[in-house]
Amino acid sequence: MAPATHPEVAALLERAHRLGADPRNTNYAGGNASAKATATDPVTGGAVDLMWVKGSGGDLGTLTEAGLAVLRLDRLRALTAVYPGPEREDEMVAAFDYCLHGKGGAAPSIDTAMHGLVDAAHVDHLHPDSGIALACAADGEKLTQECFGDKVAWVPWRRPGFQLGLDIAAIKEANPQAVGVILGGHGITAWGETSEECERNALWIIRTAEEFLERQGRQDPFGAPLAGWEPLPEAERRARAAALAPVLRAISSQDRPQVGHFTDSAPVLDFLAHAEHPRLAALGTSCPDHFLRTKVRPLVLDLPPTAPLEDAVARLEELHAAYRADYQAYYDRHATEDSPAIRGADPAIVLVPGVGMFSYGKDKQTARVAGEFYVNAINVMRGAEAVSAYAPINEAEKFRIEYWALEEAKLQRMPKPKPLATRIALVTGAGSGIGKAIAHRLVAEGACVVVADLNEENARAVAEELGGPDRAVAVTVDVTGEEAIRAAFDEALLAFGGVDLVVNNAGISISKPLLETTARDWDLQHDIMARGSFLVSREAARVLIAQKLGGDIVYIASKNAVFAGPNNIAYSATKADQAHQVRLLAAELGEHGIRVNGVNPDGVVRGSGIFSSGWGAQRAATYGVPEEKLGEFYAQRTILKREVLPEHVANAVFALTGGELTHTTGLHVPVDAGVAAAFLR
Template structure:
């Protein structure tokens, strides 16, 4: 934090972090906070009144200085005199840019007026489940009075914007005893003379509402448990989720590919087991932050958890067709000539009784957050139904928020997706060497990566390097074990919804002359690379076929697959096996849009797990060179005289899968700096 940061702004950041760290207080990227103070005008040097406020798109829990918008209060307040009215209030967001102080910091959000027009030094606007439960109850105004007396005032629903800021400012002026308000269908706003007082008032509103709902509410607001809709036992539940996931991802990706997230937490499973879940889910979410991420309602499977998997898949397809028709009709009912084009009619949330919730987005974080917001919505529905009837805002208002031109402008400002965005990759042998380099390259290009390795600690370390659970997860797998391979693929689809790209890289190497090679050497070598690649490809292909999204399978074979070197019978024969698997699977899987290609590296010494495990010493002895100079030796025997590194192999994998070679399958790319004897022919 810069030392020059004014104390008001420093206190604002600290308060924001505390509020944003508590999921009971607000949700990810939801809400905003502000502080007013003074600072020197960069031109005149004279102090002017300023406001620091969380800018557009930030998250309170991780808010930094660069996430604050800084505005001149005199200019912001002067906008009252030129406000053209509700029908044109979107124009006011552009006007905020003319109120910025100095370079201004982050882009001001739509809620800036709420903070600037309210006559209080510190203001918090939050989306706590307890507050939204009151805000979305049929008799929310009466319940607010019952809960808070005259210390918190009800404000009827109004779309976020300049007029809502005027409304809240008027409420505060008319109720000097009030510490905040409940915004119908939306959330809460609190204020205070100091940062500490504002935070205390926010927490008082949240906690008081929680207590009120707990003490006043009926115990089972979602109704009784329905027979057949109870949660399946955990092992059975997750196995069924893994089996259904590719089919559900296919439905959620009809308009564009999506990454998935699975949640079988207790609130989700309990909601889906209860009699009222269909009615409530059909009403949709209410808080703008919720339905912008979850769409206005989820797709809900209307079968018990005991229904056969095939029947569930068939019914999901029927429901998906109906969902798309209904969503298109919703768009047609409310779209105006100047409305943004429909963004897609697939669901963002799919609920499966007895199993859990699948949520989807353009990346893992977006998918996860969509699911978290629907859990928030479940809490909101529970609270509202406990004391009243859940009554979200009108459908027409939801449309105005979802297809708001300001929201569309925010989407247009987002960077273009990376080449492998929304794709899920499983890389075997990714805990070190070539596999690690491939995992890094794929992640850098936008892929969600499952780092698979026999050494779980190394796999976990690489997953952490890649950015953690929203970017990569680790699985421990022995690729020779059929059950463990299947479990690794199950873990992949539960982590990210499916799989699109598999890299068969796991391997070992036993360098021995023919007469010293034992039957066990032969069997171990073939078990890891020939059998292991077969098992991984087979399980991945099952998922890719169910998804119907195509896919890529890449084999890291070797120059040795086509070049006969000495003292290497088991390894080279296995690599030849892998090379022919590429051709066989390319021919078989092409009808499903699955491309199968190979990479033939040679002489990858530096950073290689195989070479570090003794292979390097044996190959150096074979060629009569020092082990430390083996990479140089390999380089000098190539046409380009260049050493091959793991990163070069990773580059070849990206070249095959990154989108330019869309019509290429059955190919082997040499990455050997030019070994003429290994030219493919």
């Protein structure tokens, strides 16, 4: 039985959740909180003083007890006697392991010393925009005194670590009236003797700073509005963003593929519509939490939103070349023999005036959070410029954070990416049956998936099953319509930044003898599957070529493309059309690194959307078997005597796209349990 949660730990978790739930208090995964209390040592039965503190990683808003590091306070504070000084303070992180109580819980973070050395029962370290605005103002120390009097002290910039903990502890001791500090270039720290007092002090600092900036600040911190740089109307803005997205994905992914996120929120558009945005963006982001995710500075398009699209694309490519050269020079200026290798020179943030912001990362959540952090940075710039001048830490200090050995070690500890990590898939007919199974398999292997289906309710349900908007989004699309398909791809581009893998799965089936097959039956079958696959593939090719990342198009064809059963002329002819599209597109698109392959299933009855819509009853009648026995009938006519399920088709899609068959295109993989008459020859 697990031991009961200590009352002070319960209070700590409740406080963390309240603080982390409000973005005004701290950014995602930013900051940490702690509690000190006496507990019973299970070895001696005596009392032991412990500290519980948020461990490395994690988020205050969702913190659990398992996310806390648990340390013996006497051993932690004893480290001051062996501390070798600022030049070797990174060694102290390993020393924290010798202070753990029992199994120790989560790995201690770099901020552990800040919490342990400060003489207060509860400590909160947070990254509120208002606090960082003062911390990054040119005269931040003076403004801190004006704002708070002697209740909040100023701590000059120092990289997070053991020495910063010593600095804060000394300042608290010298200022007994203080309830917290502003950390230059960084954030805030508050304390209290109870959890309630600590939270109250933290919130007082944050809200007092907000009120000070509002009361004292000038109305135009970003300068005068730029004529002609106003945000485009929403529909036009989003269309422009979708048109630029494949180009920007190529720009962000030159070193390694990235997933994207787009936002056209009011703070971003307002920032980009004013005269000072180029100067401020060039200064880079502020708090260490910010630039670790946003890179040292963004790429900013220096054209108005009304510039012709082709001019914007050409200029973005020029700016990208300059950005890469500048970033390499930044690395070369500051790297030492011990520095980690450069991690890539592409931007993580791209700002497009009048349109919005594109942010990039190794997955959707990372990309989205990077964008959220840049909005934090905009808020910080606004606050600092309103009362002073924005003055973040210098470039050399930013490099020390970005290429910190401890940060590199954290990156190296991350799990190996899944096979389809960074890949973005669009699957048609994914609201049920085979398409749904494919979507599930692709997400399980690390892909982001656009669940495209005519049935909006089904598509939304599947997207929710897959984990929601950081993993899957639903789009409603009729694959017979060119505009509908273009709109579906635009939604995919705005949701994830691009598309890499397209599965043509949408379809229907009409089972009738030739003389009972109407022209309408024929046209409907071909409109959805032959025309639909062609239109989807054409739109996919436009995106894939612009992205310059290669990609995959997979057709879910059928055994009937090679060997057709009786009484299904329209269906089988359409599947033959799809099979030939695979041959033609594989040959045409190969020069762009785009592979086109097919899967030929047969007899997928259980879980199939087509069979449940009447096709099963028709095929059962054709073969003279009960509908509930149709799956067994199909299995018995195969070589392997096995029933084919949607998951088996999904397995074939993964086999074609998962990274092992890199030199395979124009192939049709049979998933029919062995139908000899359908063997290719």
